[in-house]
Amino acid sequence: MFSRPENAKMYWKELMHQCTEIGFGSLGIVAIISVFIGAVSTIQTAYQLVSPLIPPSTIAHIVRDTVILEFAPTLVCIVLAGVAGSRIASELGNMRVSEQIDALEIMGINTKTYLILPKIIAALLMIPLLVAIAMALGIWGGRLAGVASGIIPGSVYDKGLLEFFVPFNVIFALIKAYVFAFIISSVPAFYGYYVKGGALEIGKASTKAVVVSCILILIADYILSAMLLPSAQ
């Protein structure tokens, strides 16, 4: 399927371009979603913790763990499946329909290596980074909402963040991020690359790519949780 690059410099350039598109192109939406997820988590956790026996710092570690374990990797990747996935599918679909892929093939370029591989590598490099940023922003958003609404003082929140911290949770989240990154880049690339027809089919392929990616992310999320989290074994 993939072969040795004709000119490594051109492939590097394409990889950098895709890193910019997938990474920086999605940074804004990831930041907004993360901050609000953290904020809402703090408010809703506080709402459910009504017992005076539970210390307020519990809110912080519940927010921390839900953001790290689920919200940052899964929710952010589902959003990225929509943002980056649809872009990949429509870009390749448009190139297929307008014969740009045929033009590259005739030049003697392996189009799968030149067009798909840089997207997959870029996603594998950038999406875990975005997930790591989402974790930090999510936790910060929770603090911001907690302090702003008077639910929990900042110092108590910070103290709670350090309680019962399990470093494996971060590794688990990053493993999920790598798996999801592969799904987000390869599934839309497949649907875009093999599109047949015109503009209507590009739209359909793009939608299908996003739907299939989201379903695969949820299935992979369940399988990874069942396999890797000690309490599930």
Place this chain on the structure above:
Amino acid sequence: MIEVKNIKKVFGDKTIIEDVSSVMKAGQCNLIIGASGSGKTVLMKCMVGLFEPNEGEVLYSGESFTAMTGSDKTEIRKQIGMLFQGSALFDSQTVEQNVMFPLNMFTKDSYKEKLRRVNEVLERVNLVGANKKFPSEVSGCMKKRVALARAIVLNPKYLFCDEPNSGLDPQTSLVIDRLIKEITIEYNITTVINTHDMNSVMEIGNSILYMYQGNKEWEGTNKEIIFSKNERLNEFIFASQFLQDAKDMRMLEETGKISGDRNMEELLDKDAPILIPPPNEE
């Protein structure tokens, strides 16, 4: 020279082209003509390797392209330039970047050398000063010329043009046709053109292959096509009565007769302002 031997291509249970053979000579414009759906594009895609023929082979300068392995095919493909029906320019790149793309991919030249070559081919296709424009900012004719510049930038031995005149007005079509012909002669390229534009056929068709429902129906030159007795070919090229009149006027001039059972008086009563120029005239 490109040789096509007994090519057959089947999609599902439908045979698209059957037993087509032909020889495309170097330094000539070799035209494949035929109605829409006659298999012209499929034949061309089999020739450039975008489709794998079910039977038969394609030979480039005597070497079987069909039997080649991946890396050998890549070497041949580097000698091929193709002008697509929709130009197939990279939307996100400027005119200059589009034309420079094959140079970036396949040469180790410095940027200065590549730029010099890009400007040279852009000048050759009469596109000076359009370097920094994007494909969306240029006209259909300019897009075709950019695509042609990109196709010839690596000095290809073979040039394929899929309906180079589609979507262009007759005058602009003529500009593109003449440009392709000039480049073909200048660089001694084997040029293969898919078209159903009769103006192109008469203007640049050194060698013509007429396809009918996936089969080779007729082969000859633009000098022979007008006088061909092949009924299907005549139906195709003289689809308009106007052209039929022009043909009969021409026959009348040259032989004193007109074709079939047509009435000479009726023909002479008509205003027949266009006469297809005799083949030896410019």
